[in-house]
Amino acid sequence: MSFCVKCGRDCEESLDGLCIDCWLDGRKLTSLPHHVDLRVCTNCGEYEFGDRWLRREKAVAVQDAAADALAVIRDAVPVSVSTQAVEQDPHVYSVTVRTTCDVMGYEAEDEATTIVRIKNTVCRRCSRQLGSYYEAILQIRTGSGRLSEEDREETLVMVENSVARQAATNRSLFITKMELVTGGVDVYLSSMSLGKSLARELADFYCAETKESPKLVGQTTDGQDMYRITYLVRLPEYHVGDVVLFQGHHCKLTRVNGNGGRLMDLMDFRERAVRRADMSDIRVYEKAEDLREATVVSRSGSEIQVLHPDNYSTVDLRVPEDADIGDSVRVVAIDDVLYFVP
Ligand SMILES: [Zn+2]
Numbered sequence: 001m002s003f004c005v006k007c008g009r010d011c012e013e014s015l016d017g018l019c020i021d022c023w024l025d026g027r028k029l030t031s032l033p034h035h036v037d038l039r040v041c042t043n044c045g046e047y048e049f050g051d052r053w054l055r056r057e058k059a060v061a062v063q064d065a066a067a068d069a070l071a072v073i074r075d076a077v078p079v080s081v082s083t084q085a086v087e088q089d090p091h092v093y094s095v096t097v098r099t100t101c102d103v104m105g106y107e108a109e110d111e112a113t114t115i116v117r118i119k120n121t122v123c124r125r126c127s128r129q130l131g132s133y134y135e136a137i138l139q140i141r142t143g144s145g146r147l148s149e150e151d152r153e154e155t156l157v158m159v160e161n162s163v164a165r166q167a168a169t170n171r172s173l174f175i176t177k178m179e180l181v182t183g184g185v186d187v188y189l190s191s192m193s194l195g196k197s198l199a200r201e202l203a204d205f206y207c208a209e210t211k212e213s214p215k216l217v218g219q220t221t222d223g224q225d226m227y228r229i230t231y232l233v234r235l236p237e238y239h240v241g242d243v244v245l246f247q248g249h250h251c252k253l254t255r256v257n258g259n260g261g262r263l264m265d266l267m268d269f270r271e272r273a274v275r276r277a278d279m280s281d282i283r284v285y286e287k288a289e290d291l292r293e294a295t296v297v298s299r300s301g302s303e304i305q306v307l308h309p310d311n312y313s314t315v316d317l318r319v320p321e322d323a324d325i326g327d328s329v330r331v332v333a334i335d336d337v338l339y340f341v342p
């Protein structure tokens, strides 16, 4: 038990010899600087907080900026904070921060006010983007010389989705520009690591071949060599569904992924796996979209009779026992003999 040196009251605990009431009397628990500058990017509209740029409503950003600048004295522990902003002009807000503090187990309130000034600037990402900054080029090509429009669209959607996903946690990642060039498309990227990850992603998805070539483009101000890297992704000619030739067998390509692919032999409908290293031996025999349709006349077990799409003669085709046969089937001619394509 002690007593307060100011009011003489007995008190269980004292701070600097004072009871809690005398100690709190007239004391500021919190303080704010005279003003706080809040930087906003005029290009993307994001606000700077510490070393991060964040998307916020203006009113929220202004109040957060004030709350972030709040200083609390050592003996007080803030329990809750509320803020209120009053616009003075579109770039100047008066913000009051009310804080409930715990002082030796007692709850005490205090408030402080500051001026938040919104300063226009351009964030680093936007200034790079506006300045066409890039560190890597992803070159998407194909083995057959010409990238089809479907392949181009499909890969670009993949690239854009992947960049959006990665940029959600790292805002320095962006696509600088895309350029259609003879034989494919070039994607200019803000970072080498982004180029590398996209090249790997495409390579895994398509079993594509990749090659990277660095190019010295100059030196940084502190004398370090500066490189740009070109990541070449050569998409294979084949697609799932194509009839392909592999080690002398005519097969339907049924699956492609990062580990390789699967083929179904058109002679006996047996499936086999192909290792990724062997995928480059696959040659396209007939593209899926070029396969012919033949009208089914009848079926008996593992045989069907179809009309030959060229001369309408009746032809017997072997089909797998469990094949689901509709009114027409896809067929391919190999050495003038027609085969069923599952
Ligand atoms: Zn007292």
Ligand SMILES: [Zn+2]
Residues within 6 Å of the ligand: 041, 042, 043, 044, 045, 046, 122, 123, 124, 125, 126, 127
């Ligand atoms: Zn910006």
